[in-house]
Amino acid sequence: MRTAVLVEPTEFQLQDRERPEPGPDDVLVAIRDVGICGSDIHYYEHGRIGDYVVDEPLVLGHESAGEVVETGENVTGITPGNRVTLEPGVPCRRCPHCKRGDYHLCEDVVFMATPPHDGSFVEYVTWPADFAYELPETVSSIEGALCEPLSVGIHACRRGDVGAGDTVLVTGGGPIGLMIVEAARAAGATNVIVTDVVPGKLGFARERGVDLAVNVTETDLEAAINEYTDGLGADVVIEASGAPPSIRSTLDVVRRGGTVVLVGLASEATVPIDVLELIDNEIDVHGSFRYKNTYDVAIDLLTDGAVDVEGIVDFQLPLDAIDDAFQRAIDPDVVKGMITIGK
Ligand SMILES: NC(=O)C1=CN([C@@H]2O[C@H](COP(=O)(O)OP(=O)(O)OC[C@H]3O[C@@H](n4cnc5c(N)ncnc54)[C@H](O)[C@@H]3O)[C@@H](O)[C@H]2O)C=CC1
Ligand SMILES: CC(=O)[C@H](N)C(=O)O
Numbered sequence: 373m374r375t376a377v378l379v380e381p382t383e384f385q386l387q388d389r390e391r392p393e394p395g396p397d398d399v400l401v402a403i404r405d406v407g408i409c410g411s412d413i414h415y416y417e418h419g420r421i422g423d424y425v426v427d428e429p430l431v432l433g434h435e436s437a438g439e440v441v442e443t444g445e446n447v448t449g450i451t452p453g454n455r456v457t458l459e460p461g462v463p464c465r466r467c468p469h470c471k472r473g474d475y476h477l478c479e480d481v482v483f484m485a486t487p488p489h490d491g492s493f494v495e496y497v498t499w500p501a502d503f504a505y506e507l508p509e510t511v512s513s514i515e516g517a518l519c520e521p522l523s524v525g526i527h528a529c530r531r532g533d534v535g536a537g538d539t540v541l542v543t544g545g546g547p548i549g550l551m552i553v554e555a556a557r558a559a560g561a562t563n564v565i566v567t568d569v570v571p572g573k574l575g576f577a578r579e580r581g582v583d584l585a586v587n588v589t590e591t592d593l594e595a596a597i598n599e600y601t602d603g604l605g606a607d608v609v610i611e612a613s614g615a616p617p618s619i620r621s622t623l624d625v626v627r628r629g630g631t632v633v634l635v636g637l638a639s640e641a642t643v644p645i646d647v648l649e650l651i652d653n654e655i656d657v658h659g660s661f662r663y664k665n666t667y668d669v670a671i672d673l674l675t676d677g678a679v680d681v682e683g684i685v686d687f688q689l690p691l692d693a694i695d696d697a698f699q700r701a702i703d704p705d706v707v708k709g710m711i712t713i714g715k
Contacts, residue, residue, distance in 0.1 A: 373495035374713075376694045377429045381419040384694050385429075394498045399450055400442040401458065401499060405517040405688075406492050407435030408701045408709040410546065412485060416698050421637075424487050433493035433711065434460035434484035437507065437516030447501040456504040457516035458497065459523075459667050460484035476527075476664040493694060495714055505667045511674045514688075514710060518551075518681040519670040524635065525551035526670060527663035529559045532608040532633040536560030541597065541606040541625055544613025544636055545573040545585070547684055547708050552610050552635070553582060554679040561608075565600065567593060567618070572705035580683065588618070597625040605630060610660075612636050619643045628653040635660045684708045 375389045394400040411421060412432040419426045437457040440450055450456065463470045463478030470478050485491025507516045529552065534540055540561040542549045545568040553564050565584040566577040574585040586596050597606060605627030611619055614636030622632045623645060632655060650657065673679045688710045689697040701709040 374691055375431060375495070376433075376493040376691055376711075378416060378426060378432055379429045381426075382416060382698075384416075384698070386692065386694075389494070391496050392498045394442055394444045394447075396444040396446045397500055397502075398444045398498045399440045399447060399456070399501045399504050401438040401456060401497050401504065402441050403436055403438040403492050403495060403497055403713045404455075404513045405437050406433040406711045406713065407517050407520065407547075408433075408697060408711065409435055409485075409521070410548070412491075413698065413701055415485070417702070426487050428488060430485065430487055431490035431492070431494055432485045433491035434486075435517045435520040436460070436484075436492035436497070437513045437519075438497070438714075440504070441496070443501065450501055450504060450506060455507040455513060455516065457507055457519045457667065457671070458484075458492065458499050459503040459505065460491070460520060461662060462500050462503050474664065476662045493691060493711055493713075495691075505671060507671065508675050511671060512682065514682050514685060515674050516671075517710065518684075518708075519667055519674070521547050521551045522554065522670045522673070522679065522681050523663035523666035524548055524660075525553075525555035526666045526673075528552050528610050528612075528633050528635045528660040529555040531658045531660040532610055532631045534559040534561050534608050537562050538607040539563040539565070539601055541565045541567070541609045543567045543588075543609065543611045543618045543622065544615070545570075545577045546612065548635060549612035550577065550580065550684050550707065551681065552612055553577070553580070554681065555673075556608075556610070558673050558678045563600075565597070565606065568613075569615075570704050573707070576707065580680070588621075593621055594624045601627070607631070608633065610635060614638055616640050616643045620645065623649050623653075623655060626653075626655055629655070631656040631658065633658050633660050685710055688712050
């Protein structure tokens, strides 16, 4: 089967690998669509993300959907021919985190495209059947693949307890920021504001109907939010850029008693914050890591037409053109590239 392998930073090799056999609890999936995530681009360009180092050839890709072609003997409920989306992180199911329901915090998780585990830029993947979710006819394979970043958005909104009537500020208008916007609206937020530093990203966020888009290189964010909220501040601020100045600014723009959710992975390990400001204003600060129990919700939201994920896709290219696809995806104006396999 054709497999795109990152053999060195910025170098993919298309290899022919043996098709895997599903285990008794697995499904064998013919992969159709895979999104290119920011983490894939980071591994492609730099060969590492923090402590995760690509020191062996690695298959990237973890936002994937496809069609079941075979099932293991214990699998019920999914049959060949079903279209599915794959939740890319499979936990150990036995550790204290898994047992208390926080399976996304499992330290032994097998997460696609995170060294040393291969991902889904490949024709076939075997995956535990309970981490494969059937897609209804009305949900496309691309939408299925994008259940992954949408899940990041849903989880972040849950962490921020986003609810009806909230004013939500999302800092960073990349794919994750835009998925947070979708999830926040679906949760009932009535005012959604996005910041960025790239004019094209802000223009795109405006086209997608955000209530306010702020270029923080030109506009004082605190003043803009004060004006927009009559001096109150945003109910929930969800940081999705990872830029230290943006992380620092969250406490200046959240209302007293509000919530800050940190999603963006800071490019610096230490970002100073004013602890007294945090205490005096009784601000809740939450980290948000990946997601748990979001795939069914993501599919329901897509089925109901409550979110738009396909609209963030800039281009689709076949697996053979993966080099071109990554070169295009690096452009800061590009939001989401997709690889199409097996069509
Ligand atoms: N916590 C988690 O579970 C996850 C975290 N992430 C992280 O979330 C962040 C966003 O992911 P993507 O959207 O894929 O990344 P991205 O790099 O495509 O988007 C980030 C956006 O932030 C903008 N930006 C840069 N500096 C800014 C500033 N000072 N103020 C406002 N915007 C600024 C960029 O122009 C870009 O549009 C990344 O740090 C990524 O590593 C991604 C997935 C899961
Ligand atoms: C950090 C990422 O972008 C990636 N989606 C992951 O969850 O590891």
